[in-house]
Amino acid sequence: MTASASRNSARGLLPADTTEEVRARRPRWAFLPVGSFEQHGPFLPLTTDTVIACTIAEELAAAHPGLLLPPLTVSCSQEHAAWPGTVSISARTLHTIVTDIADSLRAAGIPALILVNGHGGNYVLRNVVQESGGTGIRMALFPGSADWDAARKAAGAGTTAHSDMHAGEVETSLLLHAHPALVRPGYASEESADHIADDRRHLLTLGMPPYTESGIIGRPSLASAQKGEKLLAGLIEAFGAYAALFGMEAENHG
Secondary structure (H helix, E strand, O other): OOHHHHHHHHOOOOOOOOHHHHHHHOOOOEEEEEOOEOOEOEOEOOOHHHHHHHHHHHHHHHHOOOEEOOOEOOOOOHHHOOOOOOEOOOHHHHHHHHHHHHHHHHHOOOOEEEEEEOOOOOOHHHHHHHHOOOOOOEEEEEOOHHHHHHHHHHHOOOOOOOOOOEOOHHHHHHHHHHOHHHOOOOOOOHHHHOEOOOOOOOHHHHOOHHHOOOOOEEOHHHOOHHHHHHHHHHHHHHOHHHHHHOOHHHHHHO
16 A cells, blocks of 8 residues: 555545635645445445545645545445445436536635546546536546556456446455455355456446346456456556646646
């Protein structure tokens, strides 16, 4: 576990800055982790996507100092509604919340917002970023599919992004690396844990239940802390292109 991930774990995934510390830094961008509160099978917690988004966001904020915001912990998880514990908000509500946060940051003199998304079902975030043009605040959505693909390759993941949709190799590996205490026993059994359902053409209409009984679509048995470490490092490296677009590198090293 990296030093920053360790600090994150120690303080319960919430930023600990005071207002005077933020004033002294005068941040020019903010990182907003967007997670979910949804089922992740029998081995990972409902907060998995939030934990992953927070872990990535803190690593980004450590590499490119800005304002690290607390996470949005409930988002668009309607496809998981059949499982106990899952809680959702509408896409309209998520759109409004993120837009309001962006407006507040702009009023406070912070003109850039990076949405660090941990849940693939938050499709509306792409619209939020698209619509931000000309509003006075620059926005980006990270990680994108290409960023995940690069990180998977760097980590030597054994499953594709399509097959490893939910609670599989990648998500389990990231938690094994950054927050191993959150992973329950049993994930390593190929026979009882792994489940592949590549034909999910009606997922948006029917939700997850027709495609999995356990809530898993992927191969958590392939997960390891070592892969999680490489995945996280690969994502931070992939963010370099975003940092260049937002002028973060120049400001950090200028």
